[in-house]
Amino acid sequence: MMMGVSTTVSIDESTRDLLRFYGFHGESYDDIIRRLLSEVYPLEFIRELERRYHEEERVPLKEVKARLKLK
Numbered sequence: 001m002m003m004g005v006s007t008t009v010s011i012d013e014s015t016r017d018l019l020r021f022y023g024f025h026g027e028s029y030d031d032i033i034r035r036l037l038s039e040v041y042p043l044e045f046i047r048e049l050e051r052r053y054h055e056e057e058r059v060p061l062k063e064v065k066a067r068l069k070l071k
Helices: 013-022 029-039 042-055 061-068
Strands: none
Touching (some): 013 061
């Protein structure tokens, strides 16, 4: 992958948490975003987020971090 100039993008904490949810261990936010944009058709992605929002149990980020033994 070609490295370019870095930039800062402001996002809500909830968006950051979604990025963490979709990320794999060791992936940067840039890696996660690039993978999602290249692999997921946007409409399918939105439908999946909506499905999860309505159907899946909410787990606090603190609990997720504890389960994954993250700081």
